Amino acid sequence: MALPCGVRVSTTKKWTDELDPEGEWLEVVKNPFNQDYAESVFCRLCRKWAEKIQTMRNYNEAFVKGTRGLSVKKDNVRKHKKSEMHTQAYNLEKKLVTKDQIDKSLLAWDFLNSGMQEKNRIRKLLQISYTMAKMEMAFSLFPSIAEIERRDGVDLGETYMNINGCKEFTVCIGETLEWELGEILSTAEFFSILIDGVTDVHAAEKQLIYILTVTESGQTKTSLLRLTDVENSSAENLKQTITKALENLGVTDMKHKLIGLLADGSSVSMEHGKGLAAILCSETPWLVSVHCISHQLELSMKDALERTYFDEFIRILSLIQGLYKKSPKRLRQLQALAMVLEEDMVKCDDHASGFRWLAHKQRAVEALYTLYPAIIDHLQSIVEDAGIKSSEKAMIKEAAQMMSSFSFVIHLLHFRYLLKCLASLSWTLQSERTDVIAVLTSLQDLEADLNHFLENPTPESAQLLELAEKYVALPATENARQVKEEVVYKSISLRHVSERAITTFKDTQKQTVEAVRGCIMERLGDLKTISTLNVCDLLDTQKWPEDREALMTFGNMTLKAFVEQFQQPLQFIGVQMEDILSEWTKLKLFWNTNLPQLANNELGKEIIASSNKYPNLIHVVKIMMCLPTSTSSLEPFFAAMQRVKSDWRNRLGSRVLEHLLRIKFEGPDVEYFDPEEALSRFFSKPRRPSVVPFGPQENPRKRKIHVSELEDQPSLQLEESKGNIVKWSIC
Known part of the structure; x- marks a missing residue:
C-alpha cells in the first residue's frame, strides 16, 4: 500500500497552538492507515452550529464537513478563523450575543434572525414549486401564483420570485428524490434495469432508464434513474450513462447487484453481440436479458392478424371513429338513438387503428358490438341526408352495407372473444405489480382459452351459424320469399347469407386462432423454457404437490440450477450456499402445515418477512421477484412527458424534465410533502452573496436603509448620505 501524502499531525499541532491555543474549535482527524498524518481538518463550532449559520451570505461548508487533501493548509485555517461564519458560530457558542445587545442594534438583530426568516420564506416557495x-x-x-399568495399576507420576500427561481426549487426537490433513490439502491441487494424509448414533442428520441428493486416489505418498486437523449447513441454510451448515473447515487458495485435487463428490442439494447445486453452479459454472465413481453405480444398479434378479415375491422373502426370524432352533432344523434334502442353508449377508442395496445382494440370492438344496431341505423340516416358530400355518402353507404353483412357480424363475434382473451394478458402485463409468476400463469391461461375456443365457438356465434345454415338449407323458392326475414341479428336483417360465407368463416376461424396461438408461442413460448424465468414458478403455491413425500423433492433441482447461475452475486453478499436447499425444504414443510391457503403472490412477501427463519433463501427469493417482465408500467411516464414537454414548453432540458417526471410519479401527494430535505439541499448549494431584487449592492458589507429607519438607533453611525438613502455601519 502506498504511503499517504499530506500534512503530519505534528505540524497541525503547531497550528493549533498558534491559532487555537485553548483547543476550542480546531479538530484534526488522523489517517486510519497512518496515524502520523492528518486525513482532514474541521471546525467543531461551525459543525455544531451549522444549521444556524448556513443561511449566511458567505457560508462555506468546507470546515463543516472537513477539508481534505491539498486543502489542509495553515493559510486556509487562518482564513476560516477570521471568517464571518466562524465568528458567528463562536458567538453562539459563547453566548456573547444576548437579547439586550441585539435590541441595541438593528443590524445585529437582522443578522441573527434573518436566517430563520429566510428559511421560512424559501420553505413556502418550495411548497409552491412542488405543487406546480x-x-x-x-x-x-410561478410569479403570478406567488403574487396571489403575497396579496393574501404570505411573506415571500423579493428574491427567487421568477421563472428561474421556480426551476431552481424544482431541481432541488428532484435532486432530493433522486438522493432518496440512492439510499434505496445503497441498501438494495439486487436490482434490474428497464429501458424504453420515447419521442418528445420535437420528435427527438430519448431513452427512459428505470430501476426495479424489491423493498423491505417484499413489494417491487420501479424508480426513474435517468432520461437521456439518443442522439449519437450507442450501446457503449448507454452503458456509460447508466454507470455514471448509478455512481452519482453512490452505487459503485453495479456488477454485483445487477441481475436483469429489460428493453424494448431496439438494436442499441438487444442487438446480438453488439447491444447493451451483450456488453452487460460479458461483464455479468448471470444477467437475464428479456425483450419486453408486451412488445412481443403486440408484434405477434400483428403477424397473426395481418392480411385477415381483421384488416376490414380496423378500416371500419377507423372510419367510424373519424366520422363521430369530427362531428359532435352526429355523436349526439348516435347517443340519442342508443337511448331509444336501450343500448349503453360506449366511447369508441382513439387507438382503434395501429398496433399499440391490444386493450384498445378490444375496447373498440366491444363498443362496436354494443352499439351495432344504433350505428347501422344512424349510418343509413346519414346516407339519406342530402347535405353531405357525394364522396362521403358513398363511403358511409359502403360501410353500412358491409356492417350489415353476415360475414361482418359473424367475424365481429369471433374477434370479440379472441381479443377479450388477448386483452386479458395485455392488461396483466401493463399492471405495475406484474411479476414473472403472473406472466407465466397468464400465458398458460391464454393457451388453455385458445385451445378451448378452437374447438368450441362462443354460444352467440354458434346460434348465428345455426340460423344461417337453416336459412341456406331452405328451398330456393321459399328462400326467395323469406329473404331478409330469416337471419336477423339485433333487429338488423343480415345480407349475403350464403353457404360460401359460412364455409369461409369456419375455415378462417380455425386458421386465425391457430395463427394467433402459433405466433404467441413462437415469440413468448420460450419464456416457459428459460430456466431462469421458469424457476419463479417455484413461488406459485398452486403448483406445489399436496403429497408430503413429493413436496419434499419438489423444485430442488430447479432451485439448485438457479442458485448456481447467480452464485457470484449471492456469495458477494455472504450467502451460505449450502444452506439454501435445507431452508427451502423447511419452507415447504412450514407451508404444508401452516399456510396451505396462502396466495401465490404472497409467498415471496412471507419469506422476506420471515428473514430470521430463512436468512439465505430470502436473497434467492429477492432475485426471483426482481426479474423484469414488461415495460408497460412505464407508459404513464411517456404520456406525462408528452403533457409536460408540450409545444408551449419545448425548451425544457432533459435534466429538468427528468426532475419534473420524478416529482410527478415518485413524490408524495401535495398534502404530505415535507420540504425540509429540499430546504437543506438548497442552502447547502453555493449562492451569490448579496443577492437582492435590484442587483448587487455597491458594498456587500454595508446595507442601504431609509433615513426613517435610523431613528432611535444610537448604535448606528452615519457614514455617507445621498438624498434619502444613507450608508451606515455598526459603531
Missing part, C-alpha cells in the same frame, strides 16, 4: 410540478404547471405561472 405535481400538477404539471408551467414555470411561467
